Amino acid sequence: MRVRQRIEFDADESEDARYAEQHRGDGVLCRELGPEHRAAKDPGCDQRGNRRPPITFDDGSSDLGPGDVATIKAVAIPLKGNDTKIQITTYAHDSNIAAARSLAKARGDNIAAELEAEGIDKARIVVRAEANPTAPDVQVNEAQITVVAE
Template sequence: MISKKSVSGIAAVAVALLVTAACGSDDGSNSSATTTEQTHPLRSSLAATASSAVRSGLNTAQQVIQDAINAALAAAPITFDSGSSDLSGTDVATIKVVAVPLKGNDAKVEITTYAQDENPATAKSVAKARGDNIAAELESAGVEKSRITVKPQGNPTDQNIKVDEAKIEVVGS
């Protein structure tokens, strides 16, 4: 797994590239005496490369976290009985496994839960309770509440959605 230290290392290299680009001049002139600011092509290229490296490192770290979450959910999905928001022992174990890659970084996650009911308010309420229960378990496993968003959906219309199964996605840091 890519650690926070790895991303910090990438950022440090990017900063070094930016500083080198900002300080250097390849024409031997004294750039501080120039009153008109000009961007040197090499500097622009180095700045773009540094920025891209930082973005890539962050995206890679988030993808590694998402891959770990996906593996846990594929092995043991978080599922609910119809009309219920109760978590089983297996669900709690899965949530604890999901929490592991979320520790030691600032990745934010979105929990999407669904429910189906003739009464739309009931469906929304059950979906929210499902998401809140998962969020509470993640929090008790060491994931800060501020990094967790619950997105409940009652009576989804997409035929491909598994109504009684939760999704957890990394949405940023």
């Protein structure tokens, strides 16, 4: 869980400017996009420019909880009716590298299956599963869904 620093704003600053400043450095600036493009350009954003809750897993599990399924259904809505390609990135950690790789792949495959069930063509989905990531900012039990640049 990230703790955000409280930032004070001038009264004449726009809501979008405040949001952008609060989230600078996140790599998440949902409100910089127009409303018609927000969710299609960043599946983690809703139409109002708010961040969707993350898709999370319990340690050692690839099961999706009800909240995760709801997030995936919400992500699928703006992806319908276009040909946007997406990447699902999942991670897992285990002392056995093969077990970690298998778990990360199972997590990504479960998310992909939910998106397919919502009508998103399998050909538009790429799953990237990484075992035992070393980057300090990686949340091993969280998944990311991003738009693939064409």
